[in-house]
Amino acid sequence: MSSFRVKGGLKLKGEITPQGAxxxxxxxxxxxxxxxxxxxxxxxxxxxxxxxxxxxxxxxxxxxxxxxxxxxxxxxxxxxxxxxxxxxxxxxxxxxxxxxxxxxxxxxxxxxxxxxxxxxxxxxxxxxxxxxxxxxxxxxxxxxxxxxxxxxxxxxxxxxxxxxxxxxxxxxxxxxxxxxxxxxxxxxxxxxxxxxxxxxxxxxxxxxxxxxxxxxxxxxxxxxxxxxxxxxxxMLPDMIEIGSFIGMAAMTQSEITIKDAKIPRLGIIPDTFKRMGIKMEFKGDDIYIPSQKHYEIETFIDGSILTVADAIWPGFTPDLLSIVLVTATQAKGTVLVHQKMFESRLFFVDKLIDMGAQIILCDPHRATVIGLDRKYPLKGIRMTSPDIRAGVSLLIAAMSADGTSIIDNIEQIDRGYQYIDQRLNALGADIVRID
Missing domain, CATH: 3.65.10.10 (Enolpyruvate transferase domain)
Known part of the structure; x- marks a missing residue:
């Protein structure tokens, strides 16, 4: 079994090209x-x-x-x-x-x-x-x-x-x-x-x-x-990886350009992250995300708490709900994440809570995230990746945290993300693979 040792608190900068889907x-x-x-x-x-x-x-x-x-x-x-x-x-x-x-x-x-x-x-x-x-x-x-x-x-x-x-x-x-x-x-x-x-x-x-x-x-x-x-x-670029990079840029206050993103094929993914307060610009088929110290979650028109839920296409893909959830922990505001399709996909939030995130797991399908606007940074811990998407969410959390984290069972991350440590290290991350 392999692990990642992740030094948190580093800002990334540069260009990254998503893998095939x-x-x-x-x-x-x-x-x-x-x-x-x-x-x-x-x-x-x-x-x-x-x-x-x-x-x-x-x-x-x-x-x-x-x-x-x-x-x-x-x-x-x-x-x-x-x-x-x-x-x-x-x-x-x-x-x-x-x-x-x-x-x-x-x-x-x-x-x-x-x-x-x-x-x-x-x-x-x-x-x-x-x-x-x-x-x-x-x-x-x-x-x-x-x-x-x-x-x-x-x-x-x-x-x-x-x-x-x-x-x-x-x-x-x-x-x-x-x-x-x-x-x-x-x-x-x-x-x-x-x-x-x-x-x-x-x-x-x-x-x-x-x-x-x-x-x-x-x-x-x-x-x-x-x-x-x-x-x-x-094949198309992987929309899940693109969404992961958008959330990662916001969490780590990084300036990143996602190359050749095939933006017209992303559906409502960019708009959903914009509702989380994340700024981005479309430059041709590239997505430019500037460094942001603060990002604020929108509310619904009547002022009620924003809900982000998965749905069949052209709705929001369930594979990105865990990225939305972890990104919300350092935003300003509150969001209800509603995972309708799978009943065990939110069970990784206990690791985020151990890192200092304010999350209420309402039931197997819903979690309320209270964003603290970076007033209380996450802290590095040792944790285990339960599945592909949760694993990358924990990696993003570790990259934004104070201190060093160890993520075990990274074979789950390797199932869905190619050379993820090498590609992020090229942008300025500090991720070491431990066999």
Whole structure:
């Protein structure tokens, strides 16, 4: 297990370029299974979850070649379906939540999928009913071995269907779309997720020969095709990393420029941080954040306390609520953070309270943060990272605190942020990795 030793109280300055989007990568990489032709993907982040998925695809027989620092060629012309029956496959797939998205492509191209219960963040229940509901609507048969926690999906002759999803699940929608692109006939998915990453996936599939319309809306129409071809794809910058850098700049009173942020694809993320009192300027596709000694949380028009809550796109992404929460601790004012989607994601606030933050954990979904306007700086402590986003929030807190902090279990941070210590140290941070 590795740790970060973080010296707090340092102001950062300079430019930083966000990595490729983790959540997009997990979808796009699985889509290479849909064709026997070569697929070239650019801006792949070098992070634990993505590397584990590439390793899993390679073990399945996908030819993988790194052609640049962030670019790979993939060719799935000799996939070993029998590998799905091995214990090695089940073990590797169970350690990675993104592995669930291989099911749609496997079902579409090979008519069969098998997977052990995926792992991932310990942030509460993350059911997969939506995925399997969609597969069943397309005519697949679903079997679950509750003792071994193994999913079996069989569907040799998928047929298009109309479906109304019970939730606008991003991974569920992506999985169903990938299963439907080669199903016979027309598929309509209502209450589909419409995140930019899903739009990217649909655009890529269309370049491969799929026929998807309604992209960017909550109703997708898919005309099945018999075969898909290769393509080239470049991933968006990671919006979660961009939001993390905005919060970090405010907390550490730093002057930072976030390069190539693809601002039109960020939705309400910049405006949400502006409501936290954080100043920023858009310079082309870059976000400039000046050094701020003070930032004040807005209230609602009637003067009531601001609430920041997660919602499906184009609402505010749940992955940034922990960043909003930690950023509020040094603001002036009060905010209610409402995490609707996951019931365990706010449980890291006890570490912030130990550091001196004024936070009331109302219940598993809500926390009230009383910003002290830097009158009482956070103090350095030893703590453990419970998941990816909480881990980065604790890192931001440590960077702004008085004294030195130790953050254990940073493997969680490495799952979502590439070279984070090196990149922040280049801006003036003092983060030492301890193995």
């Amino acid at each position: 983790k959540n997009e990568a997990l979808q796009i990489l699985c889509a290479v299974l849909l064709t026997s032709d070569k697929v070239t993907i650019h801006k792949i982040p070098n992070i634990r979850d993505v590397n584990k998925l590439i390793e899993l695809l390679t073990d399945m027989g996908v030819k993988t070649q790194k052609i640049g620092p962030e670019s790979y060629d993939f060719q799935a012309d000799n996939v070993d379906i029998k590998y799905l029956e091995t214990e090695d496959f089940l073990k590797k797939a169970s350690s990675l939540r993104g592995s669930v998205m291989i099911l749609g492509p496997l079902l579409a191209r090979f008519g069969h999928g098998r997977l052990s219960k995926p792992g991932g963040d310990k942030i509460g229940r993350r059911r997969m009913d939506t995925h399997f509901f969609g597969f069943q609507k397309l005519g697949a048969e679903f079997h679950y071995d509750s003792k071994k926690e193994i999913y079996h999906i069989d569907g040799k002759n998928l047929k298009g269907a109309y479906m109304l999803l019970d939730e606008a699940s991003v991974t569920g929608t992506a999985n169903i779309v990938m299963a439907a692109v080669m199903a016979e006939g027309k598929t309509t998915i209502y209450n589909a997720a419409c995140e930019p990453y899903l739009q990217q996936l649909c655009d890529m599939l269309n370049r491969m020969g799929a026929k998807i319309t309604g992209i960017g809306s909550n109703m997708l129409h898919i005309e099945g095709v018999k075969k898909l071809k290769g393509t080239e794809h470049t």
